[in-house]
Amino acid sequence: MLKGYIPPYNATVVQKLLDQGAVLLGKTNLDEFAMGSGSTDGIFGPVRNPWSYSKQYREKRKQSHHRADEDSNWLITGGSSGGSAAAVSAFTCFAALGSDTGGSTRNPAALCGLVGLKPTYGLVSRYGLIPLVNSMDVPGILTRCVDDAAIVLGVLAGHDPKDSTTTQDPVGPFILPILRDVSKLCIGIPKEYNVPELSSEMQAFWSKAADLFASKGAKVVEVSLPHTSYSIVCYHVLCTAEVASNMARFDGLEYGHRCNVNVSTEAMYAATRREGFNDVVRGRILSGNFFLLRENYDDYFVKAQKVRRLIANDFVKVFNSGVDVLLTPTTLSDAVPYLEFIKEDNRTRSAQDDIFTQSVNMAGLPAVNVPMALSSQGLPVGLQLIGRAFSDQQLLTVAKWFEEQVQFPVIQLQELVDNCPTFSQHEKLGLVSLKR
Amino acid sequence: MKRGISEVSHNLWPVASDAPSGAPGRAGPRRDGCGSGGAGSTSRELPFAGSDSEKASGPSPERIEHLERLALVDFRNREGVARLQAAIEFAGQLRAVDTDGVAPMASVLEDRCLYLRADDVVEGSCAEALLQNSQQTVEEYFVPPPGNITLPKQSEQGPVPKS
Numbered sequence: 001m002l003k004g005y006i007p008p009y010n011a012t013v014v015q016k017l018l019d020q021g022a023v024l025l026g027k028t029n030l031d032e033f034a035m036g037s038g039s040t041d042g043i044f045g046p047v048r049n050p051w052s053y054s055k056q057y058r059e060k061r062k063q064s065h066h067r068a069d070e071d072s073n074w075l076i077t078g079g080s081s082g083g084s085a086a087a088v089s090a091f092t093c094f095a096a097l098g099s100d101t102g103g104s105t106r107n108p109a110a111l112c113g114l115v116g117l118k119p120t121y122g123l124v125s126r127y128g129l130i131p132l133v134n135s136m137d138v139p140g141i142l143t144r145c146v147d148d149a150a151i152v153l154g155v156l157a158g159h160d161p162k163d164s165t166t167t168q169d170p171v172g173p174f175i176l177p178i179l180r181d182v183s184k185l186c187i188g189i190p191k192e193y194n195v196p197e198l199s200s201e202m203q204a205f206w207s208k209a210a211d212l213f214a215s216k217g218a219k220v221v222e223v224s225l226p227h228t229s230y231s232i233v234c235y236h237v238l239c240t241a242e243v244a245s246n247m248a249r250f251d252g253l254e255y256g257h258r259c260n261v262n263v264s265t266e267a268m269y270a271a272t273r274r275e276g277f278n279d280v281v282r283g284r285i286l287s288g289n290f291f292l293l294r295e296n297y298d299d300y301f302v303k304a305q306k307v308r309r310l311i312a313n314d315f316v317k318v319f320n321s322g323v324d325v326l327l328t329p330t331t332l333s334d335a336v337p338y339l340e341f342i343k344e345d346n347r348t349r350s351a352q353d354d355i356f357t358q359s360v361n362m363a364g365l366p367a368v369n370v371p372m373a374l375s376s377q378g379l380p381v382g383l384q385l386i387g388r389a390f391s392d393q394q395l396l397t398v399a400k401w402f403e404e405q406v407q408f409p410v411i412q413l414q415e416l417v418d419n420c421p422t423f424s425q426h427e428k429l430g431l432v433s434l435k436r
Numbered sequence: 437m438k439r440g441i442s443e444v445s446h447n448l449w450p451v452a453s454d455a456p457s458g459a460p461g462r463a464g465p466r467r468d469g470c471g472s473g474g475a476g477s478t479s480r481e482l483p484f485a486g487s488d489s490e491k492a493s494g495p496s497p498e499r500i501e502h503l504e505r506l507a508l509v510d511f512r513n514r515e516g517v518a519r520l521q522a523a524i525e526f527a528g529q530l531r532a533v534d535t536d537g538v539a540p541m542a543s544v545l546e547d548r549c550l551y552l553r554a555d556d557v558v559e560g561s562c563a564e565a566l567l568q569n570s571q572q573t574v575e576e577y578f579v580p581p582p583g584n585i586t587l588p589k590q591s592e593q594g595p596v597p598k599s
Contacts, residue, residue, distance in 0.1 A: 266508065266583075277509060389544070
């Protein structure tokens with residue numbers, strides 16, 4: 001739909017980075033209009049996870065008697081901001097921007113071994129971010145370590161007169177202190193997140209992380225977010241409804257793809273949109289319009305808005321009970337092969353994969369994926385930390401402590417290892433990208 | 437699939453076709469929808485009445501056409517209809533939640549003031565840059581095909597075409 005479109009202006013988040021001297025290396029691939037959890041449904045094709053080519057993964061494949069150099073069995077990055085995750089994960093760039101409406105930054109961060117930050121809704125400007133769900137979208141930040149994410153957040157956060165949903169309160173600075181003593185910290189473990197679909201390996205890592213906090217003196221408690229199981233359905237209705245409205249602007253007239261039909265305006269719009277949108281987008285628009293029909297409006301859309309309040313209130317109650325940060329899985333398992341992923345359709349996958357990340361967007365809270373360790377397949381697994389609204393600095397401080405504790409390994413890309421003999425001496429480079 | 441209006445609840449034919457767009461964002465192009473202006477939807481005492489009958493048989497072809505006209509995307513093939521049916525069923529799970537006395541939440545920032553900018557022009561005058569993105573322009577105008585011509589009705593065309 002946006003074929004040939006050259007934006008005549010920069011998004012605020014892009015402009016802020018450019019103003020600070022950032023060098024824009026390029027634009028990355030994603031699921032079309034950020035709808036998807038695999039980065040497989042874009043017009044430029046699916047995105048490959050750099051870890052598919054890593055020494056760590058390939059050695060495990062050899063051990064289990066698979067051909068290590070199988071190219072056809074490459075892994076997905078997760079999505080929808082998979083291209084950004086792949087770029088950062090493969091050391092192509094220092095940081096990348098994504099978007100996060102249901103987990104689209106945190107999901108690929110987890111599968112690509114990155115720090116994926118979803119800031120509090122209202123902290124970072126959405127001006128220039130193509131809207132999907134106006135009340136849940138935020139720009140996401142992908143980096144290799146927590147300090148880098150804090151640097152980028154420091155540049156991006158703050159009121160923007162062009163986005164009236166940004167907070168007017170002063171924000172930052174986002175310099176992270178080194179946390180030495182976690183004994184005053186209370187970590188919440190939401191019991192409803194222990195779903196049957198969670199792989200046993202992920203469950204074990206989650207437990208291990210909780211134990212880690214406890215062993216260092218933090219208080220670790222089980223909490224309840226009772227409406228968690230409804231968040232996907234609620235999101236389904238709200239998202240499709242907002243999409244139906246937001247996608248209405250793409251009509252081929254002022255920008256983007258335009259078809260050849262010239263019989264009437266309506267016919268031109270309809271044909272342009274048929275040609276320009278993929279199945280996923282069209283499906284959501286149609287569903288959204290269904291839920292917004294006058295006789296369905298109260299029963300679906302308003303109902304979903306009420307459920308949203310219940311979900312948001314769950315979090316408020318938990319944070320009011322003394323919990324500082326919630327610790328949850330980010331994804332159900334490590335990265336799966338593309339051929340495996342496409343066996344189910346986009347909506348099914350999104351519904352499955354968004355389970356841990358979605359309700360955070362409902363409530364507008366900050367959340368971050370921190371890579372923890374490599375799975376038995378040699379692939380990254382990450383955990384999610386969720387904080388109170390506008391507590392992004394505290395959240396990142398805890399994340400940084402956790403990162404330091406787990407010492408997630410640097411990706412070893414075969415070509416890099418072969419061509420650069422000094423690489424192994426710089427393995428620590430990945431953890432601190434900016435030396436001051 | 438069920439056919440015929442008499443078998444379907446009269447709730448399926450609202451008076452006006454405008455779908456309220458609950459979200460901020462530019463309104464889509466105006467259109468007049470069905471054109472047939474069926475019986476008004478008068479009763480709200482049967483929540484989900486429309487979707488119950490639809491649940492049993494799937495959205496009727498009239499319904500699909502109505503949605504397509506509102507959305508101006510077509511998805512009338514079997515796959516599209518099946519997708520919609522699945523989406524409707526999936527959303528039906530919301531019924532199980534007790535929301536008595538709960539106010540709908542439109543934004544997480546609802547308890548804050550959102551400030552508007554002063555109505556002063558501070559940037560713009562970039563007509564040329566904007567026009568360059570369009571495929572058909574004449575001087576400073578975007579050129580659409582003729583308006584006021586509604587999409588032809590497709591329901592006479594019979595069974596759902598193959599995907």
